[in-house]
Every structure is written in C-alpha cells, then in structure tokens.
Amino acid sequence: DTAVSQTPKYLVTQMGNDKSIKCEQNLGHDTMYWYKQDSKKFLKIMFSYNNKELIINETVPNRFSPKSPDKAHLNLHINSLELGDSAVYFCASSLGATNEKLFFGSGTQLSVL
C-alpha cells in the first residue's frame, strides 16, 4: 500500500484553466503539506495542515486553495493557471506538526502551456 498517494501523476493544461490535485495518506499522520519543486529542483513549502487546520500559508497566491476534508486528505485546487505554475507538486505528511520525518507522495508534474 502506498503511504502517501497523489493523483494525477501528470497534468498538462492550458493557461487560464482550473485544476485540482488530490492527496491521501494512510499512515495515520496528523499533519499534511504541499511542496512545490521548480525546474531547478528547489523544494519550497506552500501549505501545511494539522488535523484539518491551516498552519502554514507560505505567501502563495490566492489562486491556490488547499482543502482538507479530514486529516488523511489534503487537496490542492489551482485557479487561472499561469505558465509559472509549471512545476512538480509534492504532497507530504508527518506524524506531528513539528515537520519531523516527512513522507512524500510521488509528485504531480504540472505543465501549463
């Protein structure tokens, strides 16, 4: 069983469209995250949720809206996609809110044309 699973694995879309990425973890962790990895491999935190509550919102444009229906799921919706949104988006989870021992999903490669 995959510990942290995210879908889709690849997402190719036109500028201006709206898209969603889903993430689920079966580890029983309390905290989930979204990270963005750009073309230079730089990993940057976007959001973190602890028990469905937003903890970190790292100055991400409000076109990005995370939603956590329960502590096992953290989805990411992106409105009005721009070229600069092209990146790999990783979901992750950890047992507690201290960010220790992150488990990452396999990533979603988003390409905005």
Added chain:
Amino acid sequence: GENVEQHPSTLSVQEGDSAVIKCTYSDSASNYFPWYKQELGKRPQLIIDIRSNVGEKKDQRIAVTLNKTAKHFSLHITETQPEDSAVYFCAATINTGGFKTIFGAGTRLFVKA
C-alpha cells in the same frame, strides 16, 4: 530571513570514495536537521536526521555532524556506490508560529563506477 545554504551544487566521486555535503542555516532557533535523497523522477526520501542536542549521528555508511555554534551541518557518505547517485537535500526546521522545513538547494551526487 530563513535560509539554508548547501554546497556543493554538484559532486562527482569515484565508486568507493567518500562524499561530503555541507550546509549552513540562518535561524539559531532551528532544532531539527533532516537529509533527504531524491533519485531521478522519484520522491524525496528521508535518509538521516539529527536534533540540535546531538553533535553526530551515524547509520551504516551515512553520518551527519552538527556544529550549533557555527550553524553548520554536514552529510558524510563513505564507500560510495553507484546507487548513491541522486540529489541530496539538507533542511532545517524552524518555528514561526507553526513549524516549517526550509530546504537547501540540493547537491547532485554522481558516483562513477
């Protein structure tokens, strides 16, 4: 602001040699320092971590050292093997009203057979 610097950006070694990657962090309140390995096209995976109350930790061929005074920490890989080839990320965790992990820019390690 919060920053983690990592050097070198690329490292090429011969199989069997040692590899050392160095990082510095800016926030003296950081107390948790993980290292993640990311193989090509795969997710980042935790390989070793160290807390601020420990100076050194070893796990088989991998060791991490921490100098809190200098705000330096390093990853040492001994007896490198071709399967060690990957991008390695250092990171430091800070608490800004919520914990977040700041990643270094990554080191691409090539181990030549």
